[in-house]
Amino acid sequence: MFCGCSAQHFRQPANTHLCPTCLGLPGSLPVPNQRAIEMTVLMALAVKAKINRRFFFERKNYFYPDLPKGYQISQHISPIGEGGTVPVLLGGKYVAVALHDIHLEEDTAKLEHHGDEVWIDFNRSGVPLVEVVTQPVLHSAAAAKAYVKRIQQLVRWLRISDADMEKGSMRLEANISLATRPSDGEEIELPSYRVEVKNLNSFRFLEKAINYEIERQKKIWQNGKQPVQETRGFDAQQGVTFGQRRKEVAKDYRYFPDPDIPPLELTSSAIARLRKQLPRLPWEEEKMWQERYGLDWQLSQTLVANDKAREFWQMLVPWIKNRDQAQKIAKLIVNKPDRWQGKKPAKFWQEWQKGQNERLGGAKLAEIVSQVIVEETKAVADYRRGKISALGYLVGQVQRLARGKADPREAQQLLQQELTNNG
Amino acid sequence: MKKDGLDIKYLAQLAQIHLSSQEEKQLDKDLQNILHFIAIIRRVNTKEVEPTFQVAKDVQMSRPDQKEKSLPREAALQNAPQQKNGYFISKPIGWK
Numbered sequence: 001m002f003c004g005c006s007a008q009h010f011r012q013p014a015n016t017h018l019c020p021t022c023l024g025l026p027g028s029l030p031v032p033n034q035r036a037i038e039m040t041v042l043m044a045l046a047v048k049a050k051i052n053r054r055f056f057f058e059r060k061n062y063f064y065p066d067l068p069k070g071y072q073i074s075q076h077i078s079p080i081g082e083g084g085t086v087p088v089l090l091g092g093k094y095v096a097v098a099l100h101d102i103h104l105e106e107d108t109a110k111l112e113h114h115g116d117e118v119w120i121d122f123n124r125s126g127v128p129l130v131e132v133v134t135q136p137v138l139h140s141a142a143a144a145k146a147y148v149k150r151i152q153q154l155v156r157w158l159r160i161s162d163a164d165m166e167k168g169s170m171r172l173e174a175n176i177s178l179a180t181r182p183s184d185g186e187e188i189e190l191p192s193y194r195v196e197v198k199n200l201n202s203f204r205f206l207e208k209a210i211n212y213e214i215e216r217q218k219k220i221w222q223n224g225k226q227p228v229q230e231t232r233g234f235d236a237q238q239g240v241t242f243g244q245r246r247k248e249v250a251k252d253y254r255y256f257p258d259p260d261i262p263p264l265e266l267t268s269s270a271i272a273r274l275r276k277q278l279p280r281l282p283w284e285e286e287k288m289w290q291e292r293y294g295l296d297w298q299l300s301q302t303l304v305a306n307d308k309a310r311e312f313w314q315m316l317v318p319w320i321k322n323r324d325q326a327q328k329i330a331k332l333i334v335n336k337p338d339r340w341q342g343k344k345p346a347k348f349w350q351e352w353q354k355g356q357n358e359r360l361g362g363a364k365l366a367e368i369v370s371q372v373i374v375e376e377t378k379a380v381a382d383y384r385r386g387k388i389s390a391l392g393y394l395v396g397q398v399q400r401l402a403r404g405k406a407d408p409r410e411a412q413q414l415l416q417q418e419l420t421n422n423g
Numbered sequence: 424m425k426k427d428g429l430d431i432k433y434l435a436q437l438a439q440i441h442l443s444s445q446e447e448k449q450l451d452k453d454l455q456n457i458l459h460f461i462a463i464i465r466r467v468n469t470k471e472v473e474p475t476f477q478v479a480k481d482v483q484m485s486r487p488d489q490k491e492k493s494l495p496r497e498a499a500l501q502n503a504p505q506q507k508n509g510y511f512i513s514k515p516i517g518w519k
């Protein structure tokens with residue numbers, strides 16, 4: 001971030017990407033990386049955050065072996081981006097998750113604990129790190145998970161990072177506190193503490209850690225006490241969190257502007273240039289398919305989230321003539337990857353169309369439907385007794401006899417007709 | 424926490440240093456002096472003055488995204504008080 005050492009730190013020999021600056025040696029001078037600043041602005045623009053055109057870096061002071069200088073160069077009162085929202089699909093609708101800020105800082109060293117020793121690899125320290133901080137607006141582990149997945153998608157979409165959690169290029173931190181459920185229309189009153197669970201390296205661990213904390217804190221409240229403000233780690237094997245250190249409050253960090261780094265200014269032309277680089281965003285593309293072809297949100301989200309599926313779909317789009325075709329193709333791409341993976345789009349399209357033309361309908365289909373009704377006496381009786389789910393089974397049987405070539409909607413209509421008419 | 428807002432023990436804990444009671448007393452005195460000094464400075468009317476935390480105001484400094492040569496590992500580690508297998512070694516540090 002502030003020196004020219006390689007930012008590759010995954011599976012590199014320890015302490016081989018170091019220089020006087022990232023080692024914090026006296027007399028060295030940190031100089032911010034232009035590209036890292038631009039990437040942060042890009043991220044901020046994507047979520048419609050307010051860009052602080054004049055910003056500076058600050059020293060966040062705390063003493064821990066992962067910092068060679070005794071402070072981390074970060075941003076506090078002038079983050080590059082302030083506010084903004086991230087649209088996340090929750091329970092079938094879009095929710096705008098409000099952000100607090102997006103700031104740029106240097107990453108810290110990787111520590112390994114061996115008995116009474118801490119082994120320090122400083123390769124990662126000094127690598128640019130963008131922190132995206134939400135407002136306290138997420139109220140469940142599931143919501144938090146949906147949100148961080150969206151952030152990962154966006155970071156990859158904008159080619160900021162591979163956001164690979166196994167390589168440590170994306171890490172999650174959850175701040176959890178329990179509040180009394182407000183009565184309708186009232187705002188939640190935030191409790192005066194928060195517990196931070198640090199260094200979560202998978203979506204599943206995030207979900208587990210949050211759910212664990214909710215239960216742990218609930219018990220403390222039920223015993224008439226308030227949980228203490230602290231930083232906790234997550235033990236993936238046991239599925240539990242454990243206390244690490246008392247969490248500092250903001251003033252303990254004694255933030256102050258880094259005197260070695262003059263304030264920076266983003267010109268309007270620089271911001272305009274970055275704005276132009278902004279591609280159509282994932283949620284915009286989801287909406288586009290929804291509006292153009294009537295795909296449901298879930299389907300369009302899955303389609304857009306999967307790089308290979310999305311690419312294949314985009315190559316088919318010019319040939320798609322109507323909503324019906326689009327919906328069938330989208331569903332097929334999402335649900336049956338083996339039907340298209342490794343195929344050329346043109347060839348796939350040809351085969352698919354041929355398959356469509358061979359669809360069974362009319363008299364042939366009616367014949368199969370009658371046969372199924374005669375043979376499946378139990379399911380037919382179930383359906384007539386009001387067990388609606390039996391219909392799905394019957395459609396499946398028609399499909400089996402039709403070798404998958406029946407139009408499911410038509411088959412269902414025919415079945416319903418026959419079953420009500422000849423009851 | 425004392426009523427004047429200075430808690431030497433807490434500050435020492437934040438800095439992860441151990442202080443003898445003699446040192447605590449001395450530091451308390453020193454820090455009180457500094458606070459007193461600052462209190463005097465704060466009486467100056469600075470209403471019309473922009474805060475100056477940076478004198479190199481009109482300098483725009485940033486680096487291109489280019490990789491430069493890093494130090495050989497031996498050089499990076501040469502001043503480490505303790506090292507092993509290419510790692511810096513430290514004692515665990517934590518909050519009591």
Ligand SMILES: [Zn+2]
Pocket residue numbers: 003004005017018019020021022023126
């Ligand atoms: Zn370096």
